[in-house]
């Protein structure tokens with residue numbers, strides 16, 4: 001199977017693209033030569049949307065990496081897509097859902113700044129998300145964290161990406177906040193996401209261009225998940 005070009009990485013705002021079917025998996029999943037669909041990973045769910053081609057439209061319910069980790073598989077709703085290798089299609093995102101995830105994802109970066117503790121896990125849902133922190137008890141206060149988050153949102157700081165080599169990352173171990181989720185290695189370079197003057201960390205997900213796009217957020221819950229773990233949930237307001 002050939003690699004899929006990850007258009008969402010260079011332009012997370014691209015809502016659709018034309019593409020060629022490279023393969024159809026035994027389960028009916030469709031592999032394209034390029035896609036705007038984010039594949040499930042790093043706590044962010046795979047995108048949903050549709051594949052359109054030749055007066056046929058197939059709903060995509062999820063997007064995952066193939067076993068080779070280089071191809072991206074679009075999972076059709078009914079388990080079998082009526083496409084063949086070589087077919088031309090248009091891949092169209094469920095943009096509303098993806099954009100909400102971009103806002104929450106970027107807000108979780110801000111949460112890791114407001115609460116500067118080691119992160120052991122995280123997840124992004126629809127309009128909400130969470131991070132797990134490796135702390136026993138830091139006197140976490142819901143409204144105080146909410147206020148600090150919204151202050152960072154209001155700064156409308158630009159969000160940018162840049163790439164560094166594995167060696168540069170090794171020389172700056174402090175860049176890695178997540179203990180459980182190590183940045184992807186092996187390609188010789190690592191993608192860093194920078195929120196100007198606020199945050200810098202390796203991440204392969206999709207983010208908004210400026211923190212102001214996140215809009216108002218609030219902490220909805222702080223759960224005790226074991227002696228040395230606090231789960232903080234946030235939601236778009």
Ligand SMILES: [Zn+2]
Pocket residue numbers: 105106109193203204205206207
């Ligand atoms: Zn990120």
